[in-house]
Amino acid sequence: MKLSARIGGVGLAGPGLADWPALSAAIAGAPWAPEPGWQPQPACLPSRAARRLSPTIRLALMAAEQIGPALPAEAAWVFASSVGEGETLNVILEALRAEAPAIQPLRFQNAVHNAAAGQWSIAAGLRGPSTSLAAHDDTAGAALLKALMQLRLERLPVGLVVYDAPMPPPLHEKRPFGLPLAVALALVPEGPEAPGLRLSARLAPAATHPPTPPGTEIGRALAASGNPAAALLPLLELLAAERSGVAALGLQGTQVLALGLEAA
Amino acid sequence: MRDEAGDMASPELRQEVAALIIEALVIEDIAPEDIDPDAPLFGDGLGLDSIDALELAFAINQTYGFKLRSDDDRNGEIFASLNALARHIAENRTK
Numbered sequence: 001m002k003l004s005a006r007i008g009g010v011g012l013a014g015p016g017l018a019d020w021p022a023l024s025a026a027i028a029g030a031p032w033a034p035e036p037g038w039q040p041q042p043a044c045l046p047s048r049a050a051r052r053l054s055p056t057i058r059l060a061l062m063a064a065e066q067i068g069p070a071l072p073a074e075a076a077w078v079f080a081s082s083v084g085e086g087e088t089l090n091v092i093l094e095a096l097r098a099e100a101p102a103i104q105p106l107r108f109q110n111a112v113h114n115a116a117a118g119q120w121s122i123a124a125g126l127r128g129p130s131t132s133l134a135a136h137d138d139t140a141g142a143a144l145l146k147a148l149m150q151l152r153l154e155r156l157p158v159g160l161v162v163y164d165a166p167m168p169p170p171l172h173e174k175r176p177f178g179l180p181l182a183v184a185l186a187l188v189p190e191g192p193e194a195p196g197l198r199l200s201a202r203l204a205p206a207a208t209h210p211p212t213p214p215g216t217e218i219g220r221a222l223a224a225s226g227n228p229a230a231a232l233l234p235l236l237e238l239l240a241a242e243r244s245g246v247a248a249l250g251l252q253g254t255q256v257l258a259l260g261l262e263a264a
Numbered sequence: 265m266r267d268e269a270g271d272m273a274s275p276e277l278r279q280e281v282a283a284l285i286i287e288a289l290v291i292e293d294i295a296p297e298d299i300d301p302d303a304p305l306f307g308d309g310l311g312l313d314s315i316d317a318l319e320l321a322f323a324i325n326q327t328y329g330f331k332l333r334s335d336d337d338r339n340g341e342i343f344a345s346l347n348a349l350a351r352h353i354a355e356n357r358t359k
Contacts, residue, residue, distance in 0.1 A: 048289075052315065104319070105318035105319055106318075109315075
């Protein structure tokens, strides 16, 4: 079975990479350095409402809001993160260690893996279904597979957000990421009026189609951070150049998600 | 006017609680001294909501060492105003 969609928009958030045009420019060779002390600030929420959310949720929302305008309120959303609210979990575990354990209500409220999906639904007034998933280092491939399947089976446009942020110590040592990164893709059904580049996908054996490494300096730097969202960089490199090409995304097991991008 | 039996919060404590509200709830456009001590904290007055109430109860527990319970029938009185809250803290604080 072959899956396909048009890519109607791209969103991006990371230190020194405020949006998709910033990453596109870096892919094209513009200088980039991670901005020290960078904090994600979504524009869709007043600052006080944003402060009620964890930095990880703010990161996911910052990428999501960039593709929001390309999707209807009925679109399905897929939020994917390897460690999700790991930073929140770390805070809660530290609080439970205290002599008189007390957990901050806002931390408790956002301690679930679908916190980002829920907060985005509320912020954007969405009415469609949402899915939250995790698949360790293969989170991006699993999420894109889920999004394309949903688009195919339910004929719904799908907003995909793949994000991960470093956890504080001691959880950090168990799964270290060098920097936060969120990537969002607006996937819309194919049609004569559909905008954007055409993305196709099929399963292929990992033995003959190893996952594609990034081909640019920024792509390699983001991949080297260990952030699982960086697995989408080879696809983003093609998108930035509006170039036809192929890329393979790792999946758990013996298969990969083999992607093809067709420029108009 | 309160009697002198000691249930009136000191102006210092009232100021301290006002600062705690501003800090714990990250209210950016109001200074502690701008909070009307007799105006409602929730709804029309300062405009706080139920999430703020939970956060404020948590901050009070951390700072003054006693628990405010969400099922306390007196919550309407306790959180009625800055003055009422400061009085309740003065009566119940353990630190």
